[in-house]
Amino acid sequence: MINFDEKSMLANGAYIYDQRGHMEAIADQICKEGFDNIFFTSSGGSIAMMNPFVDIINEMSDIPVYSIISADLLLTGHNQLRKNSVAFLASKSGDTKETMEAARYLKERGVRMISVIGKEHSPLEEISDHSVIYKDGRPQELIMYLLIGRILYNKGFFPDYPKFADELKELPAVLVSVRKAADEKAKKYAETYYKEPYNIWVASGNLWPVCYAYAMCVLEESQWIRTKSVSSPEFFHGTLELVEKDVCATLLITEGKTRPLDLRVKGFLEQYTDKFTYFDCAEYAYPGISDEFRWMLSPVVMNAVLQRISKNIEVVTNHSLDIRRYYRTVNY
Known part of the structure; x- marks a missing residue:
């Protein structure tokens, strides 16, 4: 197989899964503090990576959830965005222009931000309330399964989450x-x-x-x-x-x-x-x-x-x- 490194893929997956405790602690804190709704905002492939979780939240719960491209958010705002919203952002570089502008926009409005980032010590990590750094870890979606799954579990919508999370090791x-x-x-x-x-x-x-x-x-x-x-x-x-x-x-x-x-x-x-x-x-x-x-x-x-x-x-x-x-x- 061309460009296929099985050992590296397994190690990269383990790198993310080994942060399970960190991700679950983030979800636990968000739920303890309480929130009114969930937003996903980023640019390009990063928001596309997160958007399947809009479907998961909608299908499994009654939590209000919204997805908006960062460039749109900056110009139009959103009438459901409030101080007690929680926003998820993602950026491989940690400095994507529109995503960073959206992060500043959210920060000014007191919205808590959880960011999924490819590089340490990036501007997005600095401005976010919580971050998960995946470096070469893949798949990024594994981070979202653990974060969103734990939130749904804490809110009473996903009682099988512990089993699901255990199986995600595979x-x-x-x-x-x-x-x-x-x-x-x-x-x-x-x-x-x-x-x-x-x-x-x-x-x-x-x-x-x-x-x-x-x-x-x-x-x-x-x-x-x-x-x-x-x-x-x-x-x-x-x-x-x-x-x-x-x-x-x-x-x-x-x-x-x-x-x-x-x-x-x-x-x-x-x-x-x-x-x-x-x-x-x-x-x-x-x-x-x-x-x-x-x-x-x-x-x-x-x-x-x-x-x-x-x-x-x-x-x-x-x-x-x-x-x-x-x-x-x-x-x-």
């Missing part, structure tokens, strides 16, 4: 096995479709943020491949008219409640394009994870699958995932 190994199982299909996909002039990517529910982020942050930003992302329910209200026999379409299928929406798209695309591929979370084994938690893990499992497309496609295109024309390269 998540790094699960994702290694998923990557191995997905690699052949991902490699073939990269080799077959890397030159397509137009691509449609579709998903729903807790996989919609994954689809959106992959289309934008990897295919568009990192590979300069023209891509349209659309949610499964919205696919039938416009995008379906662009499907022809030679149009490349890719579907991500969740194990969450919106799975029937994905299967409806699958049935349509199988009829009307010869360039259709789907990746289904249900096809992968999750050793050590109970079946009742599988739906919650669809985002992180699908990201592991898509990573194998990324690692293969940068070799096929001879275009490193680190190359940018404009992002953090020119002023805009």
